[in-house]
Amino acid sequence: MKVIECRDLTKRMIGRNALNQLSFTLEGDKITGLIGRNGAGKTTLMKILAGYWHETSGKVEVFSERPFQNLNVSVNAIYVDDQMKFSHTLTLEDILKEAARFYPNWDTVLAERLFDYFSFHPKEKHDYLSKGKKSTFNMIIGLASRCKLTMFDEPTTGMDASVRKDFYRALLKDYLAHPRTILLSSHHLEEMEDLLEEIILIDEGQVVLHESMDELKEYALGITGRAEILEPLLADEEVIYETRVGDYSTYAAVKSDSPVIQKAKQHGMATGPVPPNDLCIYLTAKQKGGIDDVFK
Amino acid sequence: MIDPSGGRPIYIQIAEWIETEILNDNFKADDKVYSQYQLAEMFTINPATAAKGLNVLTDENILYGKRGLGKFVTTEAKAIITDKRKNEKLKGLLTEVALEAKRLQVGEGELTEMLQQAITDVKGD
Numbered sequence: 001m002k003v004i005e006c007r008d009l010t011k012r013m014i015g016r017n018a019l020n021q022l023s024f025t026l027e028g029d030k031i032t033g034l035i036g037r038n039g040a041g042k043t044t045l046m047k048i049l050a051g052y053w054h055e056t057s058g059k060v061e062v063f064s065e066r067p068f069q070n071l072n073v074s075v076n077a078i079y080v081d082d083q084m085k086f087s088h089t090l091t092l093e094d095i096l097k098e099a100a101r102f103y104p105n106w107d108t109v110l111a112e113r114l115f116d117y118f119s120f121h122p123k124e125k126h127d128y129l130s131k132g133k134k135s136t137f138n139m140i141i142g143l144a145s146r147c148k149l150t151m152f153d154e155p156t157t158g159m160d161a162s163v164r165k166d167f168y169r170a171l172l173k174d175y176l177a178h179p180r181t182i183l184l185s186s187h188h189l190e191e192m193e194d195l196l197e198e199i200i201l202i203d204e205g206q207v208v209l210h211e212s213m214d215e216l217k218e219y220a221l222g223i224t225g226r227a228e229i230l231e232p233l234l235a236d237e238e239v240i241y242e243t244r245v246g247d248y249s250t251y252a253a254v255k256s257d258s259p260v261i262q263k264a265k266q267h268g269m270a271t272g273p274v275p276p277n278d279l280c281i282y283l284t285a286k287q288k289g290g291i292d293d294v295f296k
Numbered sequence: 297m298i299d300p301s302g303g304r305p306i307y308i309q310i311a312e313w314i315e316t317e318i319l320n321d322n323f324k325a326d327d328k329v330y331s332q333y334q335l336a337e338m339f340t341i342n343p344a345t346a347a348k349g350l351n352v353l354t355d356e357n358i359l360y361g362k363r364g365l366g367k368f369v370t371t372e373a374k375a376i377i378t379d380k381r382k383n384e385k386l387k388g389l390l391t392e393v394a395l396e397a398k399r400l401q402v403g404e405g406e407l408t409e410m411l412q413q414a415i416t417d418v419k420g421d
């Protein structure tokens with residue numbers, strides 16, 4: 001069954017399209033990474049999927065229904081970010097009780113065990129939690145709700161290294177026991193890439209790449225070689241990324257099936273995989289050159 | 297970017313880990329190996345990635361599946377792994393050694409001597 005379907009989904013924001021005819025489909029119980037730079041449209045997309053915001057045009061369906069102000073979607077989908085708002089009058093304990101009342105699959109035992117493990121106090125108020133503690137508490141809500149569609153938007157904001165590790169492990173263990181569709185957004189792909197089955201890379205409101213993690217790892221190859229030999233080889237070919245290293249060397253990333261690779265190997269150049277995080281950076285790089293150009 | 301040899305896919309690392317377990321006799325012929333879910337939990341990785349590692353070994357006849365029961369070690373597994381490691385890993389390592397020797401202008405005689413020394417060192421352990 002299709003969990004998410006977007007076709008030509010557009011969201012008009014002040015002066016620009018935050019989502020610009022974005023299309024993709026998500027099926028089955030997978031953990032998917034939503035990757036993109038700041039302002040690429042990750043949050044906008046997830047808020048539309050959660051039914052918080054309505055689309056400007058195009059088609060968007062969650063569990064085959066339009067999500068905006070849809071009760072079925074709001075009960076079966078959860079969107080977690082570091083700005084989740086709860087009533088000022090409720091204590092943490094009250095919030096968990098209310099969440100249990102709202103979400104049909106809520107796991108009280110899991111919620112309480114995580115709550116104790118991360119040393120929360122039942123009478124604390126959400127507003128007074130530190131940034132990292134807020135993220136940790138919100139993560140508990142996100143996991144214990146067991147929603148068929150669970151979305152985490154930059155879930156590890158403010159968490160310290162050990163809590164981040166615990167979060168990823170808790171997420172995986174709960175997913176293994178209760179498979180469901182999980183969408184994780186982050187710009188730190190490297191810290192969660194092992195958890196993901198596939199990624200959706202978005203840039204300027206469009207899907208650039210929707211691939212399985214394994215394919216992404218083999219999508220491109222990096223070549224390092226002497227500039228005067230490598231650069232002519234790259235001249236007429238599709239190059240994902242190219243940079244000078246020092247005065248004489250060039251590093252280039254090309255697709256794994258590019259004819260350049262064979263030629264480079266014949267010249268004795270070193271080739272190797274391109275880490276997924278680097279690849280995503282290369283694929284979404286602005287055409288204005290790099291940070292170095294600012295200082296020229 | 298600096299180290300082009302790094303970052304091997306996780307499913308290959310999982311497959312190699314199981315191979316090493318078989319070579320070390322931690323799994324013998326007809327033993328059941330870990331399921332994709334156990335591997336996912338052990339290494340904190342996605343179960344689909346773990347499954348891919350198991351499938352690679354099944355395709356190479358190192359494991360066989362019994363529907364609904366899991367994956368088991370074949371009788372030939374150890375021989376296949378040994379053979380494969382000799383042909384791929386060892387030869388690959390030697391090619392790298394030869395390349396590095398060339399870059400450093402280390403001659404055949406010197407290289408052979410170094411290899412013999414390494415063999416003696418390992419025996420001494």
